[in-house]
Amino acid sequence: MSERAYTLEEKLAILSDAAKYDVACTSSGVDRKGKSGQLGNSVSAGICHSFAADGRCITLLKILMTNECVFDCKYCQNRASNDIPRATFTPEEVCTLTMEFYRRNYIEGLFLSSGVRKNPTATMEQMFQALYLLRVKYGFRGYIHVKGVPGADPAVIREIGYLADRMSVNLELPTGDGLRLLAPHKTRKTILTPIRQIQQGIAEDRERIGISRRMDRAYGIREMTGSIFHDDNLRLSRNEDEKILTFGDTGQVRGSTDDYGINYGADTGTSVTSSGGLVPWAEARGLSYVPAGQSTQMIIGATGETDYQIMRVTESLYRQFDLKRVFFSGYIPLNEDAVLPSLDTPVPLLREHRLYQADWLLRFYGFRADELLSEDRPDFNVLVDPKCDWALRHLEYFPVEVNRADYALLLRVPGIGVKSARRIVQARRNGRLDFPDLKRIGVVLKRAAYFLTCNGRQMYPIAIEEDVLTWCLIADEGKKRWEVEHPGEYRQLSLFDDMQLTMMPTVEDCGKSLYGQL
Amino acid sequence: METMLNIRETNPVTEVHRFVCEDEFGAMMSCVYEAWRWGNRGFPVELAVENEDNYRLFCVEHRVEYDEERAKKVIRSIRAKISESAFQLVYDCAMSAYPEKVQVIYDFLRIGFLRGASSVDCLTEEAVMRIVEIARRVGNEAHRFIQFARFSRLPEGILCSLIEPRSNVLTMIAPHFSDRLISENWMIVDKKRRLALLHQADSPWYLRSLSEEEFQRVLSFDRDREDYADLWRTFFDHVAIEQRRNPRCQSNFMPKWYRTNMTEFRS
Numbered sequence: 131m132s133e134r135a136y137t138l139e140e141k142l143a144i145l146s147d148a149a150k151y152d153v154a155c156t157s158s159g160v161d162r163k164g165k166s167g168q169l170g171n172s173v174s175a176g177i178c179h180s181f182a183a184d185g186r187c188i189t190l191l192k193i194l195m196t197n198e199c200v201f202d203c204k205y206c207q208n209r210a211s212n213d214i215p216r217a218t219f220t221p222e223e224v225c226t227l228t229m230e231f232y233r234r235n236y237i238e239g240l241f242l243s244s245g246v247r248k249n250p251t252a253t254m255e256q257m258f259q260a261l262y263l264l265r266v267k268y269g270f271r272g273y274i275h276v277k278g279v280p281g282a283d284p285a286v287i288r289e290i291g292y293l294a295d296r297m298s299v300n301l302e303l304p305t306g307d308g309l310r311l312l313a314p315h316k317t318r319k320t321i322l323t324p325i326r327q328i329q330q331g332i333a334e335d336r337e338r339i340g341i342s343r344r345m346d347r348a349y350g351i352r353e354m355t356g357s358i359f360h361d362d363n364l365r366l367s368r369n370e371d372e373k374i375l376t377f378g379d380t381g382q383v384r385g386s387t388d389d390y391g392i393n394y395g396a397d398t399g400t401s402v403t404s405s406g407g408l409v410p411w412a413e414a415r416g417l418s419y420v421p422a423g424q425s426t427q428m429i430i431g432a433t434g435e436t437d438y439q440i441m442r443v444t445e446s447l448y449r450q451f452d453l454k455r456v457f458f459s460g461y462i463p464l465n466e467d468a469v470l471p472s473l474d475t476p477v478p479l480l481r482e483h484r485l486y487q488a489d490w491l492l493r494f495y496g497f498r499a500d501e502l503l504s505e506d507r508p509d510f511n512v513l514v515d516p517k518c519d520w521a522l523r524h525l526e527y528f529p530v531e532v533n534r535a536d537y538a539l540l541l542r543v544p545g546i547g548v549k550s551a552r553r554i555v556q557a558r559r560n561g562r563l564d565f566p567d568l569k570r571i572g573v574v575l576k577r578a579a580y581f582l583t584c585n586g587r588q589m590y591p592i593a594i595e596e597d598v599l600t601w602c603l604i605a606d607e608g609k610k611r612w613e614v615e616h617p618g619e620y621r622q623l624s625l626f627d628d629m630q631l632t633m634m635p636t637v638e639d640c641g642k643s644l645y646g647q648l
Numbered sequence: 649m650e651t652m653l654n655i656r657e658t659n660p661v662t663e664v665h666r667f668v669c670e671d672e673f674g675a676m677m678s679c680v681y682e683a684w685r686w687g688n689r690g691f692p693v694e695l696a697v698e699n700e701d702n703y704r705l706f707c708v709e710h711r712v713e714y715d716e717e718r719a720k721k722v723i724r725s726i727r728a729k730i731s732e733s734a735f736q737l738v739y740d741c742a743m744s745a746y747p748e749k750v751q752v753i754y755d756f757l758r759i760g761f762l763r764g765a766s767s768v769d770c771l772t773e774e775a776v777m778r779i780v781e782i783a784r785r786v787g788n789e790a791h792r793f794i795q796f797a798r799f800s801r802l803p804e805g806i807l808c809s810l811i812e813p814r815s816n817v818l819t820m821i822a823p824h825f826s827d828r829l830i831s832e833n834w835m836i837v838d839k840k841r842r843l844a845l846l847h848q849a850d851s852p853w854y855l856r857s858l859s860e861e862e863f864q865r866v867l868s869f870d871r872d873r874e875d876y877a878d879l880w881r882t883f884f885d886h887v888a889i890e891q892r893r894n895p896r897c898q899s900n901f902m903p904k905w906y907r908t909n910m911t912e913f914r915s
C-alpha cells in the first residue's frame with residue numbers, strides 16, 4: 131500500500147473523498163477584516179459557497195493531509211486494514227490549493243483533517259507545517275478549521291490552535307464502550323484530554339482579551355433557570371456529566387476521573403489540565419487561540435446507544451467542555467465487519483434530523499435532555515418533532531396567552547421560533563397582539579394555533595387533548611418526515627414550505643433553517 | 649423656471665403627471681425631487697423608470713434628467729430627516745429590477761418625511777412594508793453573489809468574475825470583495841448591464857461601464873479552461889456523499905439560475 135506519485139488533481143480527488151464524511155462545514159464565529167498585503171477576511175455569520183449533490187453546503191476546502199493511517203477504526207474508509215490508494219499532500223500543496231481556491235471565491239477557507247501517519251504527534255506536526263505556512267508565510271486571513279488528533283503531544287495542540295479559527299476533536303462514538311468496540315486505538319481519555327486542553331486555551335485567551343471565559347450563547351439562555359447553560363446547572367450537574375462522558379454506557383465506573391485527565395477545580399472552567407503555556411511566535415503576532423470555538427462530532431447508529439444517551443452526552447459536552455457545536459453523523463456503511471451494521475443499512479437520516487432538532491432545543495430554546503427523553507422513553511418520536519412531542523406531553527402549560535407569557539415559555543410553543551418569540555416580546559410593548567399580528571411576526575400558526583390564545587381567544591375551537599392534537603400535528607409533519615427519509619426523490623412539497631424559508635442560510639450551517647422555526 | 653411655467657399651464661388637477669427617469673440612482677433621486685414639488689402642489693403624480701413596456705396613455709409625461717444638485721439634496725434630506733437606515737432602504741430598492749421601484753421609493757418617502765426616523769419600523773404601513781420587502785430581496789440577492797460569484801484569472805493576471813444578477817448588486821457587494829481581496833487586482837462584470845466593478849490592489853473600488861471592445865474581450869476569455877477550475881470541479885464532485893444524495897435540498901439553497909456562471913456547474 132505504498133504511495134505512488136500522484137498528480138495534484140489525483141491527490142485532491144483521493145483526499146477530499148476521504149475527508150467528506152466529516153460533517154462540519156461552517157465558517158462562522160469570527161470576524162476578521164482584510165489586511166493589505168494579505169489575503170482574505172472572515173465574516174462571523176459564515177458564508178456558504180456552494181451546495182454539493184448531497185445538499186450539504188460547501189464552505190471550506192475539506193481535505194485530509196494524508197489518508198494513510200496506522201489506526202484501524204472499524205467504520206472508517208482509511209483504516210489501516212483497508213487496501214486503498216493512499217496519498218499525502220505536502221504543506222505547500224495545501225497552501226496553493228487554499229489560496230487559489232479562495233481567490234476565485236470557491237471557499238471561505240480550509241478544513242484540514244488527517245489520517246494518522248506514523249503517530250498522532252508526527253501527523254499534527256505536518257498539519258502544523260501547512261497551517262503555519264498558510265497563515266504566516268502566505269498571509270491567509272480566511273477561515274481555518276483543524277482537527278485535533280487524539281493522542282498528539284499537547285505542545286502541538288497548543289501551537290496549532292493559534293493558526294486555527296476552530297478546532298475539533300471527534301468524540302467518534304457516544305459511549306466509551308462503543309469506542310472500545312469500533313475504535314481500538316482511541317480511548318475516552320485520549321479524546322477528552324485534548325478537548326479539555328483546547329477549552330482551557332480558549333478560556334484563557336478570551337480572558338486575556340477581556341471577554342467572558344465562556345463562549346457566547348443564544349440570547350437570554352444563560353438566564354433561563356432550566357437551561358443547560360445556566361450557571362447553577364453547570365455546577366450541579368458536574369459529577370453526573372463526568373460520569374456520562376467518561377464511563378461506558380453501562381454506567382459502571384471504569385476508572386477514576388484522574389485517569390481521564392478531567393479534574394474539575396472549584397470554579398467553572400478551571401481544571402488541573404493546563405492549556406500548555408506561552409507560545410511566543412503566536413503572541414508576537416497577536417493571534418487568538420481558536421476564536422470561533424471548539425466542536426466535535428459523533429457517529430449515530432453504528433453502535434446501540436439510545437437517543438437519550440446521545441442527548442445526555444451532548445448536553446454534558448456543552449456544559450463541561452463549553453463546546454460551540456456538537457455534530458451528529460448518521461452512520462454510513464463503508465466497510466464489511468462483524469462488529470458493524472451490515473452494508474445495506476440505510477443512513478439514519480430521520481434520526482439524525484431529530485437529534486439536530488433536539489440539539490437546537492438545547493442551544494436556543496432552553497430545554498434539557500431529560501425534558502425531551504427519559505430512561506423509559508429513550509428514543510425520539512418518529513412522527514412529530516421533539517418540541518411538539520414535549521408540548522403534547524405537557525398540555526398543562528397550554529394554551530399560552532401570547533400577551534402575557536414570558537420569553538422562556540413562548541419559546542416552548544410549537545411553531546414559535548427564536549426570532550418570533552423575540553419579536554412578540556418586543557411588539558406587545560406597543561399593544562395587544564392578535565392572530566394576524568402573529569402571522570406577520572413569522573409564527574407558524576399552522577402549528578402554534580393549537581397551543582395559543584390571543585386575548586383569551588383560541589384560533590380554532592379545538593379541545594386541548596393529546597390525541598386530537600397529535601393527529602392534527604402528524605398530518606402536518608408527515609410530509610416533512612417523508613422527505614427527510616427520501617432525500618433523492620422529488621416531491622411537490624418542499625421540506626421548507628412549513629418553515630417559511632425565505633432567506634439563504636448564512637449562519638452556522640445549512641441545517642439551521644430547518645431548525646429555526648421548531 | 650421652466651418647470652414653474654409648466655405647473656401653471658397644466659391646470660386640471662385630475663390629470664396624472666408621470667415622471668420618468670433613467671434607471672440610475674442619481675436620476676431616480678432627481679426624479680423624486682421633481683415629482684415631490686408637483687405633488688406638494690396637489691397634482692396627482694406617478695413615478696417610473698424608463699422602459700418601453702410601461703408607457704402609459706392619458707397622462708402628462710415629464711422626463712427628468714439627472715441633476716446633481718437636486719439628487720444630492722434628496723439624499724441629504726433622507727439621511728438627515730429620516731435616517732441612515734431609511735437611506736439604505738431607498739438605495740437597495742433603487743438597485744432592484746422591480747418596475748415600480750421609483751414609485752415605491754416615493755411613497756415611502758412621503759411617510760418618511762412625515763414621521764422621521766421611526767417610519768422604518770411602521771410595518772403596518774403598506775408603503776413601508778413594500779420598500780422593506782423589496783430591499784430585503786435585493787439584499788438577499790446581493791448576498792447570493794457574495795456566495796456564488798466565481799473568479800478566474802485572465803491572461804493579464806487579473807481576477808475576473810462574470811455575473812448576471814437581476815438586481816444591480818455590484819455596488820452592494822463591492823465593500824465585501826474589496827476587503828476580502830484587498831491586495832489583488834480584480835473585476836466583477838455584470839453581463840446584463842455591461843457594468844464593471846474594478847479594483848486595483850490596495851486601492852478603492854470604482855464602477856464603470858465597459859466599452860464594446862472591452863466587453864468582448866472579457867467574454868472571449870475561456871474561463872473554464874483554467875487549471876484551478878478543473879481542480880475545483882474535482883473537489884466539488886468528490887465531496888458529495890453518494891448515500892446522501894439530495895438534489896432537492898441542493899436546488900432549494902442554490903436555484904438553477906444562479907448556476908450559469910458557476911465554475912462547478914460548467915464543464
Ligand code: SF4
Nearest residue numbers: 199201203206209245
Ligand atoms: S484515525 Fe480512525 S477515523 Fe481517523 S483516519 Fe484513521 S482509521 Fe479513520
